[in-house]
Amino acid sequence: MNGEDFRSKLREFHLRSKEQSSQESRVILEDEKKMNNACCVKLYLEDHTIGNLTRMNLLKQKEVTFSGYRQIHPLQHTIEIKVQTNGSIKPYDAIQKTFQDLSDEFKNLEEEWARKVAEKEKHQMKLEI
Amino acid sequence: MYKYNFEQNSQHRIEILELSDEKCKFSFEGDLSIANAIRRVMIAEVPVMAIHFVDIIENTSPLSDEFLAQRLGLIPLVSYAADSKMYDWEADADSIDDQKTKVVFTLRQKNLNDAPLEITSQHLEPEFGQVGEMAIRPVRMFSPINGKEVGIPITRLGKNQSVHVRCHALKGFGKMHAKWTPINIATFRHEAELNFDHSQTQSLSLFEKQSIRDSCPMNVFAMDANQDLIVNAIEKCVFCEECIRCAESMKKPRLIKMQHKKNKYIFTVESAGQLKAADIVQKALIVLRKKVDEISQDLSFAQQQQQI
Known part of the structure; x- marks a missing residue:
């Protein structure tokens, strides 16, 4: 039932973005009113995979003083990431930088993986001969 | 802190x-x-193909229609070509029967002999001609005893029982249903x-x-x-x-x-057979990078909108 639910959400989302004939954003930004240099980002159709990844990599930045994430409800496919910085950088920019770093890292990993697999296959071919 | x-x-x-x-x-x-x-x-979240809709034209096998459909769905399909397919919600509504989103298999068997006939994944025939390594087809299974190729059992037919179904294989990923999971x-x-x-x-x-x-x-x-x-x-x-x-x-x-x-x-x-183990890791890395890029794009888009 929930699996079907997730699929129908994807379909709905796709139709909505098509209707508006513009890029439908899966991201909702909220400024934290009671705190300085803090923000809350809601990501639709994401889960712990991205949540934990973002949180841990945000904490790598020296400017970030707090970052955390939660899934607001097990049946709602939305996560919420909260970030606070020490003021030398905007919280949105910190998140943006994290995603760019991650993208570069995955690109490197892809290349490394392809290289290592080719090496290993070559090595195994030699052993067979 | x-x-x-x-x-x-x-x-x-x-x-x-x-x-x-x-x-x-x-x-x-x-x-x-x-x-x-x-x-x-x-x-x-690594996309592969799996049978999702089954049109049952005739089913006099001992298994009920739902049971048969469930068993067909769980057959792993070799999915090297899954990248060139679209999710069914991405395609236009009028081209829903397109080859872009799906692969259709037919299963038509009748047992005329006294001995029971085992229907396996080998009896599934792709409808539009697909050939070669890249074709989407049920994975090949070999008997551990004599190394002969055996299919994945679907049902068994007694004398004069028959089964005739059309199976529509769609692209999906494990989050929707476990049958789309490429790994064991x-x-x-x-x-x-x-x-x-x-x-x-x-x-x-x-x-x-x-x-x-x-x-x-x-x-x-x-x-x-x-x-x-x-x-x-x-x-x-x-x-x-x-x-x-x-x-x-x-x-x-x-x-x-x-x-x-x-x-x-x-x-x-x-691997469960749909993809090679090394390809699964490669694809997982690609999926992750695309996901991160997409969110970063959406984020800057949302930031622009908020400033207006």
């Missing part, structure tokens, strides 16, 4: 330990969060770190060294040319602590120190 102690800009390193079409073992040096993201994506196993564990107390190793006799070496069920230890005990294959260690128990029986409890190595993980990936 709690702050993790990271190495700044740590480099990731991959080393492949074992590689075959079905199974892949590799060590990954880097962040736990990245290791876990790769694992989760391999399980739930995707796990990672810490690598061990074994340290000898060198003040005690010198007093060990050759017999004691040999018995420690032989106590390990995974053959982690070996003897070097000087008849000294060395750690030979650390990646095989499964933390069973047999070596420590062996040392304790020799009244040397602090001889070996066993720890988890930080930031090094050993992955085991076993």
